[in-house]
């Protein structure tokens with residue numbers, strides 16, 4: 001679908017689309033089957049500026065806006081949900097937290113390495129006992145002189161084992177409402193007591209690295225604290241707002257990727273002496289997907305435009321993420337149906353798109369959480 005992007009955004013879109021077609025699409029199925037994070041693609045992502053999308057140029061990044069961030073994720077997701085998740089989370093979560101709330105010293109230390117792909121970023125909020133209720137986290141960081149000692153377990157952390165650093169949310173005060181006693185810390189891989197303990201096997205996005213992390217008496221200096229003490233949860237909500245735009249964009253890419261494949265298949269596949277695309281039942285499935293994905297696209301790029309204009313966009317990001325993720329799942333499911341039995345095999349990419357799309361309804365706040373956020377705004 002054409003969108004009224006600026007010339008710069010159109011050029012970016014074409015560049016990333018070409019990159020995805022040439023460098024990613026031919027390998028996506030193999031990476032998925034091997035359930036292996038494709039380290040070999042990292043230097044290529046970095047060379048194109050896709051690992052420092054919003055990082056200012058003075059820190060070695062591309063200095064682009066949120067619309068660009070969404071465009072990059074959408075184009076990659078058209079061919080590979082796993083890599084789109086990597087690009088979305090690296091840029092938006094771990095790196096984004098330091099970019100938005102880090103000290104100047106932290107920005108100088110981490111952002112150039114992140115943009116160069118030397119250090120991928122992880123961001124650890126979720127725990128075995130706290131997901132949607134993210135403020136209920138149990139990981140602690142206790143002051144010890146000028147240092148902090150971190151203890152706890154984190155669950156489902158993207159880039160957990162392949163990342164160079166991790167921004168971890170931990171409880172730093174217990175005698176206040178739970179949202180007000182959380183701080184963020186940056187912990188480097190190799191720090192004593194910090195380990196990626198378990199690689200998780202998943203339904204989709206199988207070549208994205210997802211791990212359980214453990215922190216056992218991990219000692220970091222106070223200079224590793226990202227943002228104000230006990231303000232970590234407020235900062236986290238802002239990080240998730242922008243992150244949700246990227247998950248909406250990922251959903252769009254997966255949905256459009258599956259739709260394009262289904263249109264092509266409907267032209268090629270013949271039954272009853274005709275291309276199946278001539279049957280109204282098939283046409284209506286494709287038409288419904290196109291309408292829903294275009295609607296999702298308008299929501300997504302509206303949220304991105306608000307972010308770029310420096311306006312509030314929390315509600316709009318939740319609406320985009322909710323609608324785009326559910327629209328993408330429906331579109332992928334219909335596309336698989338159009339492919340019939342062949343869609344159920346791994347020969348065609350639609351089954352992977354369907355599996356990959358499901359995470360968009362779960363990560364960075366489930367659909368139920370988005371509805372709670374939206375309703376909260378309605379009653380505010």
Ligand SMILES: Cc1cc2nc3c(=O)[nH]c(=O)nc-3n(C[C@H](O)[C@H](O)[C@H](O)COP(=O)(O)OP(=O)(O)OC[C@H]3O[C@@H](n4cnc5c(N)ncnc54)[C@H](O)[C@@H]3O)c2cc1C
Nearest residue numbers: 123124125126130131132156157158362363364365366368
């Ligand atoms: C592949 C993958 C990558 C991820 N990457 C990261 C990452 O990099 N960093 C990170 O911190 N986290 C990450 N996550 C975690 C993700 O954000 C959580 O899985 C998500 O927030 C849901 O938490 P949960 O899995 O504990 O589910 P739960 O919170 O236990 O929810 C279970 C069900 O109950 C529903 N529910 C819960 N509370 C309510 C309520 N009040 N009202 C109605 N329904 C409710 C939920 O919507 C859901 O349907 C990742 C997850 C996956 C699967």
